[in-house]
Amino acid sequence: MAHRQDDNSKRRPSLSMPILRQSRAHDAAGTLTLGNLVEGLGDRSFGWAIVVFSLVTLLPLPPGSSLITALPVLLTTSQMVLGLPHVRLPNRLSRTTINHDKLRRTVLRLRPVTRRLERHLTPRFEGLFAPRHERLLGLALFVIAFTLFLPIPFSGWFPAVSLFIFGVGLIERDGIIASLGLLSGATSVLLTIFIATSLAAGID
Template sequence: MHREDGSRRRPSLSLPILRTSRNQHRNGKLTLGNLLTELGETSFGWAIVVFSLLTLLPLPPGSSLITALPLLVTTGQIILGFPHVRLPGPLARLKLDPVKLRRTVLRLRPVTRRLERVLTPRYTLLFARRNERFLGVLLFVIAFALFLPVPFSGWFPAVSLFIFGVGLVERDGLVSMIGLAFGGASVLLTLTIMMSLARGAEAMMH
């Protein structure tokens, strides 16, 4: 959706998440499963957006071992050809902190504002069914890099998955490809840090 005569602006990407989480919190129903269902009928696009936000919440170091699990489950289901996301019961019932979720969404406003300016349906062949499993493998690798408790690297794969998910929701193949490229760079960064840590540990042992 583009601006028309300067009077119409594209709806904010943050608004559905903020509005839905606020309403569910008021009703005492703010769980991961409820939020996802109301946002997008358990579509993979919204699932990747929401789950990548979870990994960016202000949590103790090493929390990505837990927060990245929904992304591993989701991307694994894409590889297996599931028609929609099926969250295991414990993940679906996971309660969310509305204040932390709001803060995280607002922290990403510099990213979402830029995306809002350029998003439009294009290169939709990227999302064709024949490409789904291949995309699932790429996304699983990025999610696994996020899952690893590697210092200073978690933010990058999380943001790349967020960008891909937004592109999928809006059927913008170009934005999703940018997310994948950023994700590939984040995987390389994670590998580089791991190799540096391994060399450092080896040097200390000798």
């Protein structure tokens, strides 16, 4: 029993807890916006921004909402391409409000994914995140994020989860997990192209 307690005490804190904690606090204060949530999560702004904004695209919203919710992801990844030192959100986008209950349900729905990630996360292969690679990574992520922006049925969930996985890897400086996110993102891009070409062929 003591050994089991020691193992439990050494478990890494859940990745979802900082998001839910900040979301709950800002919701109680009536200040739950995209800007406040990202700012409250602290340093490594690109990683947290990608995680939060990919979660926002997974919220249960009306069809076509991805045209709007994908914009913060596109903005964040484009800033990586430009080599900016941290995320800069326009005031209007920063003031966008979020529904805490919907965010919480989305985070909990992803728990099977985050639990698996948390068991393996550790700083490794950190050369992937070297400054000389940042713009290339940003470009790859921008392409993945662009698939969220396309109004193609059944294609949004996969790239959003891929971006989420990469963001987690970036926060924890885990090059293996980040590479997994990139690989699944590339697969999602190919899937989107396949669906788009299939729809076009059906129309013809």
